[in-house]
Amino acid sequence: MTENLNLFTSTQVVIKDALDKLGYDEGMYDLLKEPIRMVEVRIPVRMDDGKVKVFTGFRGQHNDAVGPTKGGVRFHPGVTADEVRALSMWMTLKAGIVDLPYGGGKGGIICDPREMSMGELERLSRGYVRALSQVMGPTKDIPAPDVFTNAQIMAWMMDEYSRIDEFNSPGFITGKPIVLGGSQGRDRATAEGVTIIINEAAKKRGIDMKGARVVIQGFGNAGSFLSKFLHDAGAKVIGISDAYGALHDPDGLDIDYLLDRRDSFGTVTTLFDNTITNAELLELDCDILVPAAIENQITEKNANNIKATIVVEAANGPTTSEATKILTDRGILLVPDVLASAGGVTVSYFEWVQNNMGYYWTEEEVREKMTTKMVDAFENVYNVASTRNIDMRLAAYMIGIRKTAEASRFRGWA
Numbered sequence: 001m002t003e004n005l006n007l008f009t010s011t012q013v014v015i016k017d018a019l020d021k022l023g024y025d026e027g028m029y030d031l032l033k034e035p036i037r038m039v040e041v042r043i044p045v046r047m048d049d050g051k052v053k054v055f056t057g058f059r060g061q062h063n064d065a066v067g068p069t070k071g072g073v074r075f076h077p078g079v080t081a082d083e084v085r086a087l088s089m090w091m092t093l094k095a096g097i098v099d100l101p102y103g104g105g106k107g108g109i110i111c112d113p114r115e116m117s118m119g120e121l122e123r124l125s126r127g128y129v130r131a132l133s134q135v136m137g138p139t140k141d142i143p144a145p146d147v148f149t150n151a152q153i154m155a156w157m158m159d160e161y162s163r164i165d166e167f168n169s170p171g172f173i174t175g176k177p178i179v180l181g182g183s184q185g186r187d188r189a190t191a192e193g194v195t196i197i198i199n200e201a202a203k204k205r206g207i208d209m210k211g212a213r214v215v216i217q218g219f220g221n222a223g224s225f226l227s228k229f230l231h232d233a234g235a236k237v238i239g240i241s242d243a244y245g246a247l248h249d250p251d252g253l254d255i256d257y258l259l260d261r262r263d264s265f266g267t268v269t270t271l272f273d274n275t276i277t278n279a280e281l282l283e284l285d286c287d288i289l290v291p292a293a294i295e296n297q298i299t300e301k302n303a304n305n306i307k308a309t310i311v312v313e314a315a316n317g318p319t320t321s322e323a324t325k326i327l328t329d330r331g332i333l334l335v336p337d338v339l340a341s342a343g344g345v346t347v348s349y350f351e352w353v354q355n356n357m358g359y360y361w362t363e364e365e366v367r368e369k370m371t372t373k374m375v376d377a378f379e380n381v382y383n384v385a386s387t388r389n390i391d392m393r394l395a396a397y398m399i400g401i402r403k404t405a406e407a408s409r410f411r412g413w414a
C-alpha cells in the first residue's frame, strides 16, 4: 500500500483514534473531523507590470466552541485546501495542549512571495483581508505569521482590517511589529518554545545539551532563532538547511555568520558550494533532529535511516503516520508538532490579551508565562504517553482535542 501523504486525511485518523480513546461517540468525530467553516477566495492583484493576476486563498476554521479561532497564514506555492484544513485542526490541538481559549484556524495563499515585489505583496495581503473580513476579526478568527509571512505582512493586514472596521484593531492579528501592538518575544516565541521542549526531552533521554549534536531543517523564523538559542546554550549545530540545500560540519557550523548572511525568506545555502541535500541532512548522525521547514519530510522511505535519539517537530506535519510508527518502534523520542511548536501561538495569545487590555508586558514576563505553559504541556503529554503506552502524537491529540470536544458537547453540537 502506498503511504498516505494527505495531511488532512491522515490527521482525521489520529483524531478518530484520540476521540475513541477518550470515549467519545461517532457524532463527536463527525463534528471534529473537518473545519466547521472552510472558505476559498479569489484575490485580484494589480502586478507591477500593470496586469491583474488572480490569486487563490483559503481560510479554515476548525471549531470555535471554546473561543475564536486562531492560526497563521502562509504564502507558499504549494498551499492546498487539504493542507489548510489539516493545519486548522492542528491549531485546535495546540490551543488545547497549552490551554488557550481558542479553537484552531489557518489560512494560506497560493503564491511565491520570493518572486513578488513589496508592493505586490502589500496588495495581496490587503486583498486577502478584504476577501475574508466578514468571517475574521478579534473575537472571531485571529490570524498570525506562518511560512513566508512576517511582521510587515501582519501590519498591512491589521491596517486593512482597521480601515474596514473603522477602528484601530490591533487584536485582529498577532505577530505584528512591536510599535503596532506586537508582543515582546513573539518573533522568537516558536523557537523559544521548541528550545524548552528540546531541553525537557533531552532530560528524559539523559542527553546533556552542552555539546549535543543538533541538525535543523529550515532556517526561517523557527529554524534560525532555534539554531541561535541552541548554539548559545552550548549545543553543536552540525547541520542546517533551507529550500535550496543543506550545510554540514561535524565540528559545528558558524551559526552567527549564517544568521548574518540569511535573507528574509530564510535562505542562506545558496551562498555556498559544498552543500548536501535536504534528504541527506535528515539522515545525518546526530543526537537531536529538528524538522523546522515543511510537511512530509520524514516518511516510511527514510524513517529507518534517521540516526537521531530525539526528533522534535518544530514544523507542522513533518512526519507521516507511518514514519511516526517506525520512529517510535525504534525507540526514538518523537515530540509532535502540536506540542513542540505551540510556543508561537502561546505568545500570540499573550499579544492578543495585551491588545485587549491595552497594557504591555516585558519580554521577561512573556518568557516566564510561556515557559510555564510549555513545561507543563510537555509533562502532561509525556505522562499520558507513558502511562497509556502510546506514542507522544496520540497522547498530544488526546489532550489537545478534549477541551474542544467538551465545549462542543456543552453547546449541544455533538
Ligand SMILES: NC(=O)C1=CN([C@@H]2O[C@H](COP(=O)(O)OP(=O)(O)OC[C@H]3O[C@@H](n4cnc5c(N)ncnc54)[C@H](O)[C@@H]3O)[C@@H](O)[C@H]2O)C=CC1
Residues within 6 Å of the ligand: 145, 146, 147, 148, 149, 190, 217, 218, 219, 220, 221, 222, 223, 241, 242, 243, 244, 265, 266, 267, 278, 292, 293, 294, 295, 314, 315, 316, 317, 341, 342, 344, 345
Ligand atoms: N512562524 C511561526 O510562528 C510558526 C511556524 N511553525 C511552522 O514552522 C515551519 C517553518 O515556519 P517558519 O520558520 O515560520 O517559516 P519561514 O518562512 O520563516 O521559513 C521557512 C524555512 O523553510 C525552508 N523551506 C521552504 N521550503 C522548503 C523545502 N521544500 N525544503 C526544505 N526547506 C524548505 C525555507 O527556505 C526557510 O528556511 C512551518 O511548518 C510552520 O508552519 C509552527 C508554529 C509557529
Ligand SMILES: O=C(O)CCC(=O)C(=O)O
Residues within 6 Å of the ligand: 070, 071, 072, 073, 094, 142, 143, 144, 145, 146, 174, 316, 341, 342, 344, 345, 346, 348, 349
Ligand atoms: O501564532 C499563531 O497564532 C499561530 C501560529 C501558527 O500558525 C502555528 O502554530 O502553526
